[in-house]
Amino acid sequence: MHIAILTFQGFNELDSLIALGVLNRIKTPGWRVTLCCPEPEVTSMNGVTIKAQSSLEEAEFADAVIVGSGTKTREVVETPALLSRIKLNPERQLIAAQCSGTLLLAKLGWVSGIAACTDLTSKPWVQAAGVEVLNQPFFARGNVATAGGCLASPYLAAWIIARLVGLEAAAAALHYVAPVGEKDDYVANAVKNISPYLA
């Protein structure tokens, strides 16, 4: 299994790295989680430079793709040279978007006629793309999921684990990363958020 986390210049560290950390709690052979970038190195909205672990072209062959967030998403969706490198297919892949990443799904038409989650800053842009924005942290229909607010990233990661491995594995991954003394409450709330979308 390969889960590619699309991570562009100006990326939000929380949105790409929280998902990566939670997803890497799965230790089964062949489970691979990568920061999937347009260039060999990308620099975050706060000046953190990371090395790419896969290229945008590899996302086409991933089992699941998370579209990360960042300060340059509006530029990304207006750059045909970037968009043409991203070939996704919700019929054979799980597609998830975090915060402004939802705008990319909106532009590609994959949340049209569905509702979606995004952060408060990106909300007007997603609405302008014709998508209803929900006041909740997580929503999914079929193979397409969206989350809003950086700290909803664990829900998005947990939904992917639940879909690819199982809900028990997702709960265990969340339990590991949850705050000490709050672990049971944290997991219960997260499961409440994602379980309606695991039918």
Place this chain on the structure above:
Amino acid sequence: MHIAILTFQGFNELDSLIALGVLNRIKTPGWRVTLCCPEPEVTSMNGVTIKAQSSLEEAEFADAVIVGSGTKTREVVETPALLSRIKLNPERQLIAAQCSGTLLLAKLGWVSGIAACTDLTSKPWVQAAGVEVLNQPFFARGNVATAGGCLASPYLAAWIIARLVGLEAAAAALHYVAPVGEKDDYVANAVKNISPYLA
């Protein structure tokens, strides 16, 4: 103000990057948050390579220091050549540790006779260093704070903001990153965790 986040080889992405993201919500001139590393590049426990933003030697002059976590903390605390580069002083700096980072504070003697928080994996090592480990996400005494569980990182960052800027700024930073639809509850719980330690 400079906040240095000590980030070693094998670092836990959540523990260093969540704190960095929350701390960077403060936009006042001169506010600087850096990943502070022993080498120009470090690679995380899950293979993410990042570029250092400051050197270990610069932590001596930071206003606050967070000791990040990772899979190699036990090696770090047994490596005099690394430890000798870290000159901290809780009398004139805020010192905070996340998860296995607490082990470094324990080895340096700064949580001796105090209690501390850490993650469940690091708990026996911290106890073996003679420190009482609490079943709660956050604890501080004076200028030394510790947190346990990756997703307690926002509490540690919020405590630093509250101490250096104010509780209102800390709450605003947390509100921004909290999940949509859960923001008020999230901030209230975080403030409940840190406010007893802001006397």
